[in-house]
Amino acid sequence: MLELKTVKKHFGALKVIDGVDLTVHRGEVVGILGPNGAGKSTLFNLISGNLKPTGGQIFFKNNDVTTANPWTRTRAGIGRTFQIPKPFGNLSVFENVLVGATQGGGMTISAGRPVANRLLDLCRLSHRATTPAGALPLLDLKRLELAKALALNPALLLLDEIAGGLTDQECGALLEIIMEIQAQDVTIVWIEHVVHALMRVASRLVVLAEGRLIADGAPADVMNDNLVRDLYLGALE
Ligand SMILES: Nc1ncnc2c1ncn2[C@@H]1O[C@H](COP(=O)(O)OP(=O)(O)OP(=O)(O)O)[C@@H](O)[C@H]1O
Numbered sequence: 001m002l003e004l005k006t007v008k009k010h011f012g013a014l015k016v017i018d019g020v021d022l023t024v025h026r027g028e029v030v031g032i033l034g035p036n037g038a039g040k041s042t043l044f045n046l047i048s049g050n051l052k053p054t055g056g057q058i059f060f061k062n063n064d065v066t067t068a069n070p071w072t073r074t075r076a077g078i079g080r081t082f083q084i085p086k087p088f089g090n091l092s093v094f095e096n097v098l099v100g101a102t103q104g105g106g107m108t109i110s111a112g113r114p115v116a117n118r119l120l121d122l123c124r125l126s127h128r129a130t131t132p133a134g135a136l137p138l139l140d141l142k143r144l145e146l147a148k149a150l151a152l153n154p155a156l157l158l159l160d161e162i163a164g165g166l167t168d169q170e171c172g173a174l175l176e177i178i179m180e181i182q183a184q185d186v187t188i189v190w191i192e193h194v195v196h197a198l199m200r201v202a203s204r205l206v207v208l209a210e211g212r213l214i215a216d217g218a219p220a221d222v223m224n225d226n227l228v229r230d231l232y233l234g235a236l237e
Pocket of ligand 1: 016036040
């Protein structure tokens, strides 16, 4: 589904992504962990095309998308959520999803309407359909972020700290939706600091530190890795 080959992103002298190799197979849920500033969101921006790499190559479904624009990647099947949700605050929840289906997903308005309704249902937002997105509480904002991304009909969904700021109960509600999305043959790569949420769904964990992958494997193995434990306990210099 996705392959990164020696991907680098430098901002001047700052090597934010420093030669990352990563392969994600169809059907996987890959969790990405790493300390603040490790380069996780930058990695997503490289995959979604919001940033261009300094070096390396990115393949999506075996096509080289390294230099492709974000909208080309979107239409090809890469959807994403953003760490800070920024819906159109004056549009209703339904309209926000419809914009995703028509502008991002390329559907006509009449084809997009039932899709938007189905996604509101999936994301437990039907009761908020006519609410202005700017008036939503945090959990519903996160649900809307998911619905908007799904409106693009992605084969690969990138989730950027979607559980951040939620209570345990809210996080459980979001996980239910993510598990349903996973069951619909969507491959997921999920950056998250809420480790217990990742552990519920991830089939694999990778850990990024200072722009490099320092662990990649089964979740239990990665969490027991000494280097990873040291990193999370702050024992590295
Ligand atoms: N456009 C940019 N120009 C210069 N530096 C940048 C730019 N974007 C990100 N950085 C730097 O790259 C580093 C990694 O940032 P990034 O947001 O990818 O980290 P992260 O792992 O997602 O962190 P967090 O967990 O806090 O969200 C940070 O030091 C950040 O300041």
